[in-house]
Amino acid sequence: MDISSQLREIVGEARVSDRPEELFIYSRDSGAQPPRRVDYVVMPKTVEEVQQVVLLANREKIPVTPLGGGFTLSALVVPNRGGIVLDMKQMDRIIEVSEINRYALIEPGISQAQLQSYLKKHHPRLQHSTPEAPPTVTVVGNALIQGHGHISPRYGINSDMVNGMEVVLPTGEICTLGSGSIGPSWFTRGPLPELPGLFIGWFGTTGVVTKLSIKLFPKPAFREVLAFYTDDADLIPQGIFEATQVDLLEDFFLISQEKPEWMNHIFFIIIVSGHFEEELEFKKKAFKRLFDGVGGGGKFTFVENLHPALNKRFLDVPPLAALAADFRKGGGFEYTGAILPIDKVPAAWKRGIEIAHKYGMICSYVHQVLLGHSVMFGFNYSFNRADEKDVEATRQALEESNRTTLDLGGMIWKGELGAQQMMLKHMDPNTVELMQKVKQLLDPNRIMNPGNWEPA
Numbered sequence: 001m002d003i004s005s006q007l008r009e010i011v012g013e014a015r016v017s018d019r020p021e022e023l024f025i026y027s028r029d030s031g032a033q034p035p036r037r038v039d040y041v042v043m044p045k046t047v048e049e050v051q052q053v054v055l056l057a058n059r060e061k062i063p064v065t066p067l068g069g070g071f072t073l074s075a076l077v078v079p080n081r082g083g084i085v086l087d088m089k090q091m092d093r094i095i096e097v098s099e100i101n102r103y104a105l106i107e108p109g110i111s112q113a114q115l116q117s118y119l120k121k122h123h124p125r126l127q128h129s130t131p132e133a134p135p136t137v138t139v140v141g142n143a144l145i146q147g148h149g150h151i152s153p154r155y156g157i158n159s160d161m162v163n164g165m166e167v168v169l170p171t172g173e174i175c176t177l178g179s180g181s182i183g184p185s186w187f188t189r190g191p192l193p194e195l196p197g198l199f200i201g202w203f204g205t206t207g208v209v210t211k212l213s214i215k216l217f218p219k220p221a222f223r224e225v226l227a228f229y230t231d232d233a234d235l236i237p238q239g240i241f242e243a244t245q246v247d248l249l250e251d252f253f254l255i256s257q258e259k260p261e262w263m264n265h266i267f268f269i270i271i272v273s274g275h276f277e278e279e280l281e282f283k284k285k286a287f288k289r290l291f292d293g294v295g296g297g298g299k300f301t302f303v304e305n306l307h308p309a310l311n312k313r314f315l316d317v318p319p320l321a322a323l324a325a326d327f328r329k330g331g332g333f334e335y336t337g338a339i340l341p342i343d344k345v346p347a348a349w350k351r352g353i354e355i356a357h358k359y360g361m362i363c364s365y366v367h368q369v370l371l372g373h374s375v376m377f378g379f380n381y382s383f384n385r386a387d388e389k390d391v392e393a394t395r396q397a398l399e400e401s402n403r404t405t406l407d408l409g410g411m412i413w414k415g416e417l418g419a420q421q422m423m424l425k426h427m428d429p430n431t432v433e434l435m436q437k438v439k440q441l442l443d444p445n446r447i448m449n450p451g452n453w454e455p456a
């Protein structure tokens with residue numbers, strides 16, 4: 001029986017396709033990477049179906065690429081060697097929300113918007129950490145790529161919020177990790193050997209996650225935006241250090257755009273929240289006092305009357321910060337997320353402006369401060385999708401930004417293939433070898449999202 005028929009036997013006629021017009025959409029993402037071939041798309045509904053597809057792929061040595069929302073912009077879900085795209089969107093159950101233990105156990109097709117609206121309706125005092133990505137992106141895809149959301153500056157990156165998972169290994173075994181592997185409650189991932197790390201940050205190359213427990217957090221009733229600005233990039237590290245010395249903020253990002261003129265400053269946007277109005281008032285006063293003193297005093301200006309449209313944009317969950325970057329028309333938006341140590345932000349800031357100008361772009365920045373230990377520094381580029389020259393310029397700008405990131409001692413986050421190669425070249429060779437041994441052990445036939453994290 002041919003592969004298509006075998007896949008149909010597993011998931012049924014309606015959830016397999018090898019028709020070019022349907023494969024087209026899976027052969028590209030909305031970033032600047034070139035399209036690539038896909039042979040089949042399969043939409044499983046159960047863990048057993050995932051298992052059967054993986055067993056078939058393993059037997060026939062066909063590549064399998066798991067897909068959530070497909071929005072990393074780095075083509076991580078566009079297969080490098082054809083094969084099956086495993087589109088997880090139909091595994092879309094919220095299996096359990098434990099209010100008292102503050103976690104949600106979900107399937108991998110659950111989007112950020114689905115979890116957010118479910119919590120709003122059924123558990124209004126809880127929230128999850130929501131990235132500023134399109135609402136259709138998945139909670140699982142985001143946690144697996146070490147993403148970050150609107151409460152990450154307070155609670156940490158989203159992969160740190162994973163309590164455990166169920167995963168189908170590339171050889172077909174179904175395995176549970178975290179407290180769910182021992183008892184009925186998915187409330188923690190330890191104290192146990194750190195096995196979830198075998199699937200986090202691996203870009204779907206080590207298995208297919210079919211359930212995941214994610215932490216939930218209190219949702220305060222009151223929130224407000226505070227905006228301070230400076231024009232001195234060298235003050236950024238000190239400003240971040242002071243603002244994060246006190247444990248008072250919920251979200252914290254830096255934003256700047258060369259146009260319009262009034263946005264061409266370095267804005268520190270701080271979201272404070274509180275369960276009581278007095279709590280909010282106290283926090284607002286504290287931040288004003290702190291910023292008054294940064295750099296010897298008088299270096300930051302408080303924005304007294306933030307425009308209501310901006311106020312709303314920043315207070316929305318997720319905030320709409322990066323969307324402002326589309327100046328070029330043609331709908332293309334790309335960014336390489338650099339995870340930088342805080343002391344390197346001024347150098348990256350200046351270099352980023354040079355790179356944008358070199359490729360004829362306007363510089364626009366959004367960087368999120370992660371817990372006060374690092375910054376997700378977005379080198380943002382908007383481009384015209386219909387103009388191949390513009391797309392190529394964007395690829396070059398991304399490459400140059402990635403090189404800058406590594407030169408500054410930072411890490412490239414969610415990197416496309418070229419970026420992964422750069423990271424592997426910079427990496428301790430013994431670490432690369434260890435990664436390859438882990439990969440060989442879990443995926444001896446190298447079927448899972450091949451090409452990713454593979455040394456050239």
Ligand SMILES: Cc1cc2nc3c(=O)[nH]c(=O)nc-3n(C[C@H](O)[C@H](O)[C@H](O)COP(=O)(O)OP(=O)(O)OC[C@H]3O[C@@H](n4cnc5c(N)ncnc54)[C@H](O)[C@@H]3O)c2cc1C
Pocket residue numbers: 065066067068069070071072073076077088108130131132133134136137138139140141142143144145146147148149202203204205207208209210322323333449
């Ligand atoms: C405008 C914009 C703003 C953004 N802002 C943010 C932001 O603030 N924070 C942030 O973190 N990200 C942001 N992103 C990046 C990205 O969209 C998100 O991180 C998103 O949540 C990724 O989830 P996804 O479902 O699209 O993942 P996918 O692209 O579908 O998958 C990501 C990786 O995980 C693997 N994978 C997916 N599902 C599984 C599974 N079940 N089992 C095993 N492997 C799997 C895939 O193979 C792939 O390698 C932004 C993107 C855009 C376009």
